[in-house]
Amino acid sequence: MKQYEEKLRDFIEHNCIEAQQLLFNVSCHSVREAASAVGALPEDFVKNICMIDERNNLIVAIVKGEDRASTSRVGKVLNIGTLRIATETEVLEKTGYPCGGVPSFGYDAVFIIDSKVMEKEVVFTGGGSPNSLVKISTKELQRVNNALILRVRK
Template structure:
């Protein structure tokens, strides 16, 4: 197992008592479509952990693989002036993970997290496990209980 995936598994086991069953795919799961194809699910069952910066504060939006965050709508919803995509350094510093491998929880720092509630309509969902090549499955209820996200409707 890749060192970052192993670090994720250890962290979430220790912090949340969650035993992530991590699957690694040598061809990668860099996009939601790649991940869905690799695990044999629909793109809507893939959790994208989108790291954004809202007026200087790093936040994470957990969205279904077939949705896109509407940053203008999110800024309005959060009552901030602007929301932009985090750069690689901001992503790594706030979450401890690199772009493409950011899991929905188990971050380096406490980051405000928001949830696309369409993920709750699924029986099983899949998320990144610390690398662009590793994913794990969980139930939407488990995601909500561990990540403790605020709901958002800011999607295109």
């Protein structure tokens, strides 16, 4: 898993992203585990819901940790017919990171940040592996991804 953490650290440094990568000896796979590891509240976390459209493109809906993304809402706002949740294999292939550690940036995708996420100043997201996180401002997250801000939560 170290190679994924290093890959993300290099991406952050090379692209001058204002973010802090945090490494742990415990799992941060779930929002509950991540909140415990970093000593923050569950509402301080985002998760990245990876979806595939009919042309095999990756779309990432970034929602707060307690929320769920709606494939139908994402499809509607992007004017796309059919969307499905990516498999673990597709997530690794398309993002370059394993499930449970996927960051909210650093790979080619259409990024949509749920409007509720932008109510937070700073959030935690996947840090490249299930044992790492990234702390980043929501404004920086939007900038890095050139992300759309739309309601995509259920």
